[in-house]
Amino acid sequence: VLNVDFDITKSTLTVTTTEFLVVENKALGYRLKYMLDHFEYNSRTHIIYYSGHPFFEELKASPAKKKKYISAREIAYHGSSQHFFRSLYAGKSKEEGFIINKMLKIPNPNRYPEYVINSTLEKIRTLPGKTGVRITAGKIDTALLNFWTKQQEMPRTIDKFSRGEVLPDTLVHYFDDNLKYLSYTDALIIQYTKEKESLAYSKTGFWIFRPLDVPENEISVANLTSPGVRFYENGGIHDSRSLLYEGFWAYEKVADMVPMDYVPLPHSNQ
Structure with a gap:
């Protein structure tokens, strides 16, 4: 039920x-x-x-x-979040085919500053006072109102794919005998270099934008929803709500799940 x-x-x-x-x-x-x-x-x-x-x-x-x-x-295991965290715990993420970058949040260059948008909209929408005189004479300029309303609706920041490779040693720390701890700012971009994105996946809404010169590797984005994430040697996450995935890992569901004690074939990821 x-x-x-x-x-x-x-x-x-x-x-x-x-x-x-x-x-x-x-x-x-x-x-x-x-x-x-x-x-x-x-x-x-x-x-x-x-x-x-x-x-x-x-x-x-x-x-x-x-x-x-x-x-x-x-195929299901390699490149998965389970594979990534298992390799990260073992200190072999690069060897296993993972490259880590950052997804930076930068101010949207196409959006005016917040104070400019708010003050302009306030002027446009100002109703006649007791004197009967509108600050802006005549009817409200709907075209101008629409422009500044769209400005207000635009995202304040945009994502930027940082080319600098993040070293795993700067991210991972011991939490206790059974857990390691991952903490970072911004979001992590994880590329799996040993598999290319399928045509079927690239047509879904999960696809992550990347610069044109970045290879069509499987790309996932890991956003922290808490100060850090704890993970086990087998690749399991202690609190699954501490991470929010975008891209390939968000696309993968129960149909791609293998047991946490899954043992890949020797050298099968080469």
Whole structure:
């Protein structure tokens, strides 16, 4: 039984359940029993968040089918957030094919300063006072009003792809014997250099803009929603709400999930 609720004031759909959701993934050869703790979708921001506990069972398969499953699992694992954090914990992210850059927030050069926008709109919208005299004579200039209203609606900042490579040693610190800690400003851009983005993915709304000379590698953006993120040796995140993904990792869902104890084939990422 699914407990579904929609908060119209927050434009948020939430789903919980006390029973396993059973998904048979015939692409990877798993029967997935997923105990969903919480699912949330905001129709205003289009942000999806879900958390739970997955349990994997192998589907019965012939040797030929099993071989296809193994190949598909390798593709699903490599370049994933699980792969990245596992390699980051081991100090081998560059060796495993990951390049880290920053996504900087810079002032939007096409937007006027906030005080200019507000003061101009106030002048345009000023109604006649008791004297019957409008500051701006005649009717409100709708074209001018539309221009400055659009200025107000424009984002104050834009994203800039920083070319400087971020060294993992400057990001990662020990938290305790079982956890490492990742803290940074701005957002991280993670390129996986050993796989190119598929044509199907590039046509989705998850695609991340990059400069024309940047290769068509799989690119993800990791935004911190808390002061830092703690992660385990197996690539698991201690608090999944501490990160918000854009790009390829946001595109990947349960269909691409492999067990946290998944062991990739030797040298399969080379």
